[in-house]
Amino acid sequence: MSRKHAFQFLDLPRTMPQRIPVELRTSGDWGELYGKFGKEDAQFQAGRCLDCGNPYCSWKCPVHNAIPQWLQLVQENRIHEAATLCHSTNPLPEVCGRVCPQDRLCEGSCTLEEFGAVTIGAVEKYIVDTALATGWRPDLSAVEATGRRVAVIGAGPAGLACADKLAHAGVQAVVYDRYEQIGGLLQFGIPSFKLDKAVISRRRNVLEGMGVQFRLGVEIGRDISVDQLLAEYDAVFIGTGAYRYTDGGLLGQDLKGVLPALPFLVQNSRIVGGSDAHGRPIAGWEDQIALPDLEGKRVVVLGGGDTGMDCVRSAVRLGAAKVTCAYRRDEANMPGSAREVANAREEGVRFLFNRQPLSIEAGADDEVIGVMVVETQLGEPDAQGRRNAVPIDGSESLLEADVVIIAFGFSPSTPAWLAAHGVEAGQNGRIVAGGAGRLPFQTAHPRLFAGGDAVRGADLVVTAVAEGRDAAASIVQLVTA
Ligand SMILES: Cc1cc2nc3c(=O)[nH]c(=O)nc-3n(C[C@H](O)[C@H](O)[C@H](O)COP(=O)(O)OP(=O)(O)OC[C@H]3O[C@@H](n4cnc5c(N)ncnc54)[C@H](O)[C@@H]3O)c2cc1C
Structure with missing residues (x-):
């Protein structure tokens, strides 16, 4: 759908996907509250984007999604390309499309906010759900294996984002979690009316398809020591959350x-x-x-x-x-x-x-x-x-x-098994990472990196994703130097 005129946003109001009727919700329906946009709705909403020269939406987004660009691709029905673009900044875009507080982030900064912001989150969900349902997968065909291996502790958003970016850099990521399911708080904290758990299983398939390995039901510090991980892997990422x-x-x-x-x-x-x-x-x-x-x-x-x-x-x-x-x-x-x-x-x-x-x-x-x-x-x-x-x-x-x-x-607590390796506990139990003389997200131990709620304190999925993603860049820099 091409843009009709500059003030199209006045003719086309902001809409959200249909929601489960309130009578069903109050009588015990745990299904995801918001339905999905169809192609037409997604194109209409994407077509409301002004493509303003200064995309505050993108700037305000903690992972700096290329929002105006993927909205344009939706208008042109180039969904697989839009999905590739979404994943270039955010390894869990379908999750963020569902659970991000868009009203405080991208949509809250949309130039159109006064008239009704572009429905960015729902379009993001549409892009990724549609692309994955029609066979799109991250393309790692040009990635060369480095022979390096990294252990990721915690299969929450920070750990998963880190593993994704390591895989893109040809580094073997092995993710450990004390639970049998991946997702961290996505799985066990956020209720299914906000995030259907099938979304997490699907993401697990995508990550496994990229070569990421999971060792679940294994608690580091109890079942395996961090010494064992340091002996077996080139580096370790700690994304243990705030509990x-x-x-x-x-x-x-x-x-x-x-x-x-x-x-x-x-x-x-x-x-x-x-x-x-x-x-x-x-x-x-x-x-x-x-x-x-x-x-x-x-x-x-x-x-x-x-x-x-x-x-x-x-x-x-x-x-x-x-x-x-x-x-x-x-x-x-x-x-x-x-x-x-x-x-x-x-x-x-x-x-x-x-x-x-x-x-x-x-x-x-x-x-x-x-x-x-x-x-x-x-x-x-x-x-x-x-x-x-x-x-x-x-x-x-x-x-x-x-x-x-x-x-x-909730607050984080730096585990004793990390303190034994010189990793410092900062304010309110946060793991201290980054700072002068270190790579971003590197702790006082040069091969131990950390990010997400464990470092920031309880925050958001998207900030955990941003930190896991950026920590992976530091890890790749270290292990391939
Ligand atoms: C109830 C609730 C609702 C929320 N709703 C939203 C929302 O709507 N939108 C939003 O953006 N954010 C929301 N958040 C915040 C968001 O879920 C977190 O900020 C985010 O999950 C943090 O990601 P993380 O990867 O750092 O940690 P987590 O998601 O906590 O994952 C940490 C993982 O590490 C594992 N782990 C810990 N220690 C070990 C160990 N020793 N060995 C092995 N595994 C270990 C844990 O089992 C867990 O799986 C919510 C939080 C809560 C509690």
């Missing part, structure tokens, strides 16, 4: 009926995500939690990030009668994606902003009866520039609940 749970230290957090967010989501994904994990507890938690029956219950989720949004929407699908998200700042300062907040609202979730939890309260039988909260107002900005939530004296009240889910976030 140290922030509990907030609330009085009553150990009560029956109080659940930490990630074990709640992990247990769910095992049951409804169609995947069967290795069965080992996630590091940092001794036991798997027993998933309570939420049918007819009042659920309060504490925390306003992506994890909180996934918890509230999972609780809706598990039949909770009333789901409330309490967040200590206002809506504008909430970290969760605005799109996910809108979806949650549509599914009946109630948001209470400017409420800070003080304690979790129990009744006579030690069962949770609610969360004591205090109202807040925004005060001075903190070190990161975010305005602090300041409690308002005398505004305490009880938010009634049968189940409370704590979703305050």
Whole structure:
């Protein structure tokens, strides 16, 4: 489809693919919320791109996707070329098309934002799903094997992106993960209504087709030592994520009926995500939690990030009668994606902003009866520039609940087996990588590299992908020097 006139974007509104009707979602449908664009819809949306000389969308994207260029290829129905271009910057484009907070990244920076940004994420998903379904695969025919081998610890987005780029450089990548499935939080954290688990299995086939090997159900530091990896491989990439749970230290957090967010989501994904994990507890938690029956219950989720949004929407699908998200700042300062907040609202979730939890309260039988909260107002900005939530004296009240889910976030923790090799732990448990005198993503040990949440702290899929990708470039530089 060729562009009709310069103001075509005014005639053609922004549209998203159709969504599963809300009645189905609230009665327990775990399918991916957004459907897929057909060729016409994708071409219409791609045709809205102004191809502005200064593509802020691309600049704002952490992997700097060539967005205007692949939108042009979609208009010309050159989908395999578009897929090649998508993969040149992003080894997991179909995942990012689904889970990136586009409203804060590419689409939020689109010149057309005021009129309705180009639907970039959905077009990205269309390109890659269509290309893979019609036989497109990364072309490694011109790649020459270097004879070098690199171990990747962690099959999350950072590890997978690293393995992909190593394969493109002729380096044999062998990916280890303690779980039997690849994907990290894509598999076990992010619910299937945001990311269908079949997408991850398909990506595994693509990567294996490129020669990437997986050694799953193997925990480094327990089943195999990092010394063994250093003896067997030319270098090692560490993409172990951030799994140290922030509990907030609330009085009553150990009560029956109080659940930490990630074990709640992990247990769910095992049951409804169609995947069967290795069965080992996630590091940092001794036991798997027993998933309570939420049918007819009042659920309060504490925390306003992506994890909180996934918890509230999972609780809706598990039949909770009333789901409330309490967040200590206002809506504008909430970290969760605005799109996910809108979806949650549509599914009946109630948001209470400017409420800070003080304690979790129990009744006579030690069962949770609610969360004591205090109202807040925004005060001075903190070190990161975010305005602090300041409690308002005398505004305490009880938010009634049968189940409370704590979703305050996660931090990395540098494992002891890395410290033994001189790898430094930085602020808040982050692995220190890069810096003066080192290659980007190289740790204090010259053959150990690290990236993703383990280095940045809990962040986004696309930033983990960017770091895994760029760490691979440093590794290739070292091992082929
Ligand atoms: C509930 C939830 C929802 C989220 N939703 C979104 C979203 O919608 N959009 C978005 O962009 N981001 C989202 N995120 C964030 C995103 O998932 C992470 O930033 C991203 O997955 C980080 O990638 P990673 O590869 O660094 O780590 P991970 O995905 O955590 O992968 C690390 C892998 O390392 C493995 N591992 C750890 N230690 C070892 C060891 N010793 N031996 C072997 N294997 C090991 C783990 O098993 C895991 O598979 C969400 C996070 C959570 C928790």
